[in-house]
Amino acid sequence: MPEPKSRKTPEYRRIANDLRAAIDRGEYQPGQRIPGENDLIRKYEVSRNTARDALAVLRHEGLTDTRRGAGNFVRQFKLIPRPANERLSRSNWGEGRSIWSADMQGRPSSEDVTIGEIKAPERIAGILGVPVGGRVLRRSRVHLSEGRPVQLSTSYFPASLVAGSPITQPDSGPGGVYARLLDLGHPPARFREEVRARMPLGEEAKALKLAAGVPVVHIVRTAFEEDGTPLEVNEMVLDGNSYLLQYDIDA
Amino acid sequence: MPEPKSRKTPEYRRIANDLRAAIDRGEYQPGQRIPGENDLIRKYEVSRNTARDALAVLRHEGLTDTRRGAGNFVRQFKLIPRPANERLSRSNWGEGRSIWSADMQGRPSSEDVTIGEIKAPERIAGILGVPVGGRVLRRSRVHLSEGRPVQLSTSYFPASLVAGSPITQPDSGPGGVYARLLDLGHPPARFREEVRARMPLGEEAKALKLAAGVPVVHIVRTAFEEDGTPLEVNEMVLDGNSYLLQYDIDA
DNA sequence: GAGTGGTCTAGACCACTCC
DNA sequence: GAGTGGTCTAGACCACTCT
Numbered sequence: 451m452p453e454p455k456s457r458k459t460p461e462y463r464r465i466a467n468d469l470r471a472a473i474d475r476g477e478y479q480p481g482q483r484i485p486g487e488n489d490l491i492r493k494y495e496v497s498r499n500t501a502r503d504a505l506a507v508l509r510h511e512g513l514t515d516t517r518r519g520a521g522n523f524v525r526q527f528k529l530i531p532r533p534a535n536e537r538l539s540r541s542n543w544g545e546g547r548s549i550w551s552a553d554m555q556g557r558p559s560s561e562d563v564t565i566g567e568i569k570a571p572e573r574i575a576g577i578l579g580v581p582v583g584g585r586v587l588r589r590s591r592v593h594l595s596e597g598r599p600v601q602l603s604t605s606y607f608p609a610s611l612v613a614g615s616p617i618t619q620p621d622s623g624p625g626g627v628y629a630r631l632l633d634l635g636h637p638p639a640r641f642r643e644e645v646r647a648r649m650p651l652g653e654e655a656k657a658l659k660l661a662a663g664v665p666v667v668h669i670v671r672t673a674f675e676e677d678g679t680p681l682e683v684n685e686m687v688l689d690g691n692s693y694l695l696q697y698d699i700d701a
Numbered sequence: 702m703p704e705p706k707s708r709k710t711p712e713y714r715r716i717a718n719d720l721r722a723a724i725d726r727g728e729y730q731p732g733q734r735i736p737g738e739n740d741l742i743r744k745y746e747v748s749r750n751t752a753r754d755a756l757a758v759l760r761h762e763g764l765t766d767t768r769r770g771a772g773n774f775v776r777q778f779k780l781i782p783r784p785a786n787e788r789l790s791r792s793n794w795g796e797g798r799s800i801w802s803a804d805m806q807g808r809p810s811s812e813d814v815t816i817g818e819i820k821a822p823e824r825i826a827g828i829l830g831v832p833v834g835g836r837v838l839r840r841s842r843v844h845l846s847e848g849r850p851v852q853l854s855t856s857y858f859p860a861s862l863v864a865g866s867p868i869t870q871p872d873s874g875p876g877g878v879y880a881r882l883l884d885l886g887h888p889p890a891r892f893r894e895e896v897r898a899r900m901p902l903g904e905e906a907k908a909l910k911l912a913a914g915v916p917v918v919h920i921v922r923t924a925f926e927e928d929g930t931p932l933e934v935n936e937m938v939l940d941g942n943s944y945l946l947q948y949d950i951d952a
Numbered sequence: 953g954a955g956t957g958g959t960c961t962a963g964a965c966c967a968c969t970c971c
Numbered sequence: 972g973a974g975t976g977g978t979c980t981a982g983a984c985c986a987c988t989c990t
Contacts, residue, residue, distance in 0.1 A: 460978060467903075483990060486956065497980045499750075502957085510761055510913070512900040518957045519988035529897070540952040628952075641950040646780070647898035647916045647941035649763040652718075662761070665898045665916030665941065690898035690916065697948045699892040701791040701879075711959060734971070737975065748961045753976085769976045770969035956988075962981095969975075 465494055465504035473513060473524055480526035484514065512663040512691060525661070529694040530595055538641050543628040563591045563620045567609050574606045577672055577683050585609035587618060589627070592657065595692070599658050602687040611636065611681065627682065628673070636681055638673040643697075645669050647690060658689050665690040716745055716755035724764060724775055731777035735765065763914040763942060776912070780945040781846055789892050794879040814871045815841045818860050825857045828923055828934050836860035838869060840878070843908065846943070850909050853938040862887065862932065878933065879924070887932055889924040894948075896920050898941060909940050916941040 459467075469484055478484050485493070490501035505522050508514045514522045536542060568588050575582040586606045593601040605627065607617060616623045617630045628638050646668045650660055658666070667690050673682040710718075720735055729735050736744070741752035756773050759765045765773045787793060819839050826833040837857045844852040856878065858868060867874045868881050879889050897919045901911055909917070918941050924933040 462978080470903075486990090488956080498982090500979060503978085505957090510900065511902075516957070517988080518986070519955080519990095521956065521988095521990060534948065535950055538950050538952060638952050640952065643946075643948045643950065645896065645918075645946035645948070646944070647918045649761065649914055649916065651762070652721075663900055665900065667896075667898045693897070695894075695896035697785065697894045697896070697950070699786055699789050699894065699948070701789060701889050701891060713959080737971095739975080749963090751960060754959085756976090767976070768969080769967070770971095770974080772969095772971070772975065953989100955990080957986090959983100959985075961983075964980075965978085967975100967977075970972100971974080 461494070461496060462500045462503035463507065465490055465496070465501070466507035469504065469508060470511075470513065473508075478524045480524045483521045483523050484508075486521045509661075510663040512661075512665075515661050525691075527691055530600065530692050531694050531696060532688075533696040533698075534643060535696075535698040538638075540637070543625045563589070565589050565618060565620060570606070574683055577670075578606060578608055578680050580608050587612050589617070589622075600689045600692050602654065602657055603684060604686075605682055605684045607682050631673075631681055636675050636679075638681055639676040640674045641671055642674070643669055643671045645695065650687070654687050658687070660689060667693060667695065712745070712747060713751050713754035714758065716741055716747070716752070717758035720755065720759060721762075721764065724759075729775050731775045734772040734774050735759075737772045760912075761914040763912075763916075766912050776942075778942055781851065781943050782945050782947060783939075784947040784949075785894060786947075786949040791888070794876045813841070813843045815839075816869060816871060821857070825934055828921075829857060829859055829931050831859050838863050840868070840873075851940045851943050853905065853908055854935060855937075856933055856935045858933050882924075882932055887926050887930075889932055890927040891925045892922055893925070894920055894922045896946065901938070905938050909938070911940060918944060918946065 472478055473484070487498055487501045487505065490496065490504060491498055494501070505514070505516065508522070509516050513525060515525050516522050566588055567585050569583045570578065570580050570586040572582050574586060575584060578586065580586060585608075587609050589605040589607075591603050592599050593603060607627075611634070612618060612630075615630055615634055617627050622630055625632075631638060647665050648668060650658065650664070650666045654660070654666060655664075660666070667686075667688040669684075669686040669688065671682075671684040671686070672680050673684070675681055723729055724735070738749055738752045738756065741747065741755060742749055745752070756765070756767065759773070760767050764776060766776050767773050817839055818836050820834045821829065821831050821837045823833050825837060826835060829837065831837060836859075838860050840856040840858075842854050843850050844854060858878075862885070863869060863881075866881055866885055868878050873881055876883075882889060898916050899919060901909065901915070901917045905911070905917060906915075911917070918937075918939040920935075920937040920939065922933075922935040922937065923931050924935075926932055
C-alpha cells in the first residue's frame, strides 16, 4: 500500500488521512457516502475496530455524519449569518421587529417558551447586580431554523423591573423584550456579548440534535441601560457549525 | 436521531454519565485524576473497550485530558479575555502598543513569524477586492500565552499598499501594522469580525497542541478604511477553550 | 434479507510515566 | 517494574436502513 509517512503513524490515522484527503479533493461531495467499515476492512486489510476508529476520527472532526444502517456521509455546512450589530440596533427592535425575526429574514419561529420567576443563580445575580437568591424572571426558548433547533436561549430580568409587563408573557409583543423595556422607561443603550466555544453538554447536544463532533458557541449577552445598569442577561447556546457571528467594531 | 432513552442507555454511556456527574459534584477537582480503565473494568465489570469508550466520551466532551501512562485528569479552563473593541480602538494601536501586547497585558510574544508575497487565494482576493492571483503580502505568526501556543494568525494586505513599509518586516514597529497603515495614510476606521466555531484540522490541533475534543474559534477580521476600502484581512484560529471573546455593541 | 453501523467481549503487544 | 493508556485483532449479537 502507500508509503507510511512515519513509521509510527497508527494505521487508523493513516486511513482517516486518506479519507480526509479524498474529501478535500472533492472526490466525495457534501451529502455523499464515503467508504464504510466493510469497505475499509477489505481495502486496508484491517480489523473492524481499526476501520471504525478511522471513521470515528472524521466524525469527531465534524467532517462526516454517521447514520446507522446507512453509512458515513460528508457533512454540509450551511451558515446562518448572525450580524450582531444590526440585530441589536435600536432602529431594529424599536420598530416592532423582534431580534430573532430579524435573524431569520422574516421567518421567526421558536418553541417551548417557558417563563417563570426563580431565585437568581449565582453567576446571573452577579451580572444583574441583584442579591443571590433574589427574584428574577426567566424566559427560556428554543429557536428553530427550517424546522431544525439551532439555538437555546435563556433570558434573565430583575423580577421587580418587569413585573406585570408583557415580558412576563410568552408573547412579548412587537419588537420583543427590548421594545418592552423601552416602554417601561428603561431602553437598552449598550450590549456586551461574551463568546466562548466548547463542546456541548449531553442535554444541549440532545436539544439541538447535534451530531458528534459539533461544538457549540456559548454567548452571554448583557443589556445595559444608558447609565450602565444591567437590564437583562441572555445566555445562548448555538449550533457551532450553523452560525457565522458577525461583529462590527469602530476604531 | 431522538434518543430512545426509553429503555436502554448503552453501558459505556452510563459509566460516562456517572463520571461526569461526579465531576460536576466536585468529587474530582480540576487537575485531579479520575478512575482509569482498570478501575472501571473492576467496578462495572465490563471489558476494557467498554471502559475505554466511557472515558472517550468525557475526553471528546473536552471535560478531561488523557495522559498516556498516567491517567485521565479533569481539565482546567483558564480563560484569556479578548476584548475586541478595546483591542481595536485607535487609542490603543495609535499609541505604540500592538494589538497583541494589549491582549497579553504587556507580555507580548509570538514566534515563527513568516512573511512573504503570494498570489491571492480566492477567498482573500474576494474580500480585499484584488484580482484572484493578484499579489498580496502574507504575515503569519503563532502567538503564545505563558509559553503555550494559543493562536494562529495570518494577515493579508494588498502588496502594492504596503510595499517598502515596515509591514513587510518581521518587526512592524510600535503600534503594529495598524499604526503603520496610519503612517501610510490609510488608517483603519472600522473592523468586521466573522466568528465561527469548529473542530480543528489536524495541523491546527498540532500547532496549538490541542487536546482531543477541544474546538477552535475561527475569526476572519477585515480592516476597512473610512471610505470602506478593505485594507487587511486577518484569519485567526484560537484555542476555543482558552479564549473569552468580548464584544461591545451600541443599540 | 442483505448490508450497515452500535455495542460488547477477551484476548494481545506496545510506549509511556512514575500514580 | 508496575501501572497506565494506545493500538489492534477476531470474534459476537443487536437495531436500523434500504446505499
